[in-house]
Amino acid sequence: MGHLEKSGIIPLRHLQEFRLQSVDGFESNQRLAVEELFKEGDLVDVSGTTIGKGFQGGIKRHHFKRGPMTHGSKSHRQLGSIGAGTTPGRVYPGKKMPGRMGGTKRKIRKLKIVKIDNELNVVMIKGAVPGKPGNLLRITPAKIVGVNIPKS
Template sequence: MAIGLLGNKIGMTQIFDESGNIIPVTIIKVGPCTVTQIKTILKDGYNAIQIGYTEVSSTSLTQPELGHLRKSNIKPLRYLKEFRLNENIENIKIGQVLDVNSFSIGQRVNIQGKSIGKGFSGLQKRHNFTRGPMTHGSKNHRAPGSIGMGTTPGRVLPGKKMAGQLGNKITTVKKLKVIQTNIDENILVLKGSVPGKPGNLLSIVPFE
């Protein structure tokens, strides 16, 4: 069953295949995750499961969060995420533990996480704008230039590409191939890169 899991990015390295080719890989610590809630079409209008990740002390959560987990006799968990499912979910039970066994070598997965924040960036770095001429007396090198019309409409239209914060946004990388799995350590090795720095929280969902 295609169920998403949560994990943390450990970092990148490289491995060699049987032919001696170098494969750039990312190592992810996946789960174990606990099923904290089950939603059904009959009760909620759609099928989904909510999973929790990373045990914490009860003082780290709010009273509503603690109450939600205590209702199912589950220890306090820092992260909760819901995954919608199209198939039958009768085989899933509240409190069930999901781990890296959910994935197999050669499988394709989508990875979602927050990208690295790069602070306030200009137009060339943020939107790949072309700079102005550097010679012949030009004083427009990296300036934004005109940002709108004059009297009509007399304002800057929404969505205008301008300087601002770069990165620190939810990003998805699709169809990454599972190269290796380590059941004992709950390690997933994927070909390619994933969003964020080491330690970043990631959502791993099978590609369908």
């Protein structure tokens, strides 16, 4: 709060710092409009927090197959064997097991901006974005990686 009051900025719900290539034309406490940063047809990368599913078993989390349901089987949705016995005498790190699913940071790359509403300061993007409706998203210009430019 002290930093914001010293700069004369009203406190907002979310505060995010963005790294710019050049600072020319930007001032402290300047409101950024969407149409200044992006235009329709641009490719953008959208990152956010995915929907959290809580603690899930191996079938839902890693798409494991279930065991037989009849003839005395007692392992319907259990994980099964997770490794050898004496050698190596441990479970290897990264083993696919039940645990927390979702709620992680995810970036969806190369989505197209369909429309920008200047009055509402809203961006319409074609494609799926991470998270629930109302989730906070970070929209950045798309990084084009590995493009082969023909030699002329």
